Amino acid sequence: MAGAVLMTVGVLLFSFIDAHTNVLLLSAYMVVFGAGIxxxxxxxxxxxxxEVAASNLGTATSTVSFFRSVGGAIGVSALGVVLANRVTSSLQDRFGSSVTGDCTMKLPDLALRMAPR
Known part of the structure; x- marks a missing residue:
């Protein structure tokens, strides 16, 4: 129970982070969140x-570890997308739309490049 409470408090503390947050204060927030985790x-x-028989201890432990890893990968991917979109919109707001570039580039035709001359 204490872990869930500390983790929730840590996430709530993370919501107060901005560009001017002191590194020591951010470290304290991370310690609270990490202790909860x-x-x-x-x-x-x-x-x-x-909950499992002694013969299935390895299976139960590896299953928990597997789903923890999958959940972590999905979480990192989702939050990476959120961060990338946030950074892109912040750059556009600050420097204009020319900063992000044009994403309509095509891959080169390798057959033409490999053709004998």
């Missing part, structure tokens, strides 16, 4: 191990 995630492995 650390307290919460190990309990999930322990709960999964308590």
């Amino acid at each position: 650390g307290l919460l995630l190990q309990n999930l492995v322990l709960a999964a191990q308590n």
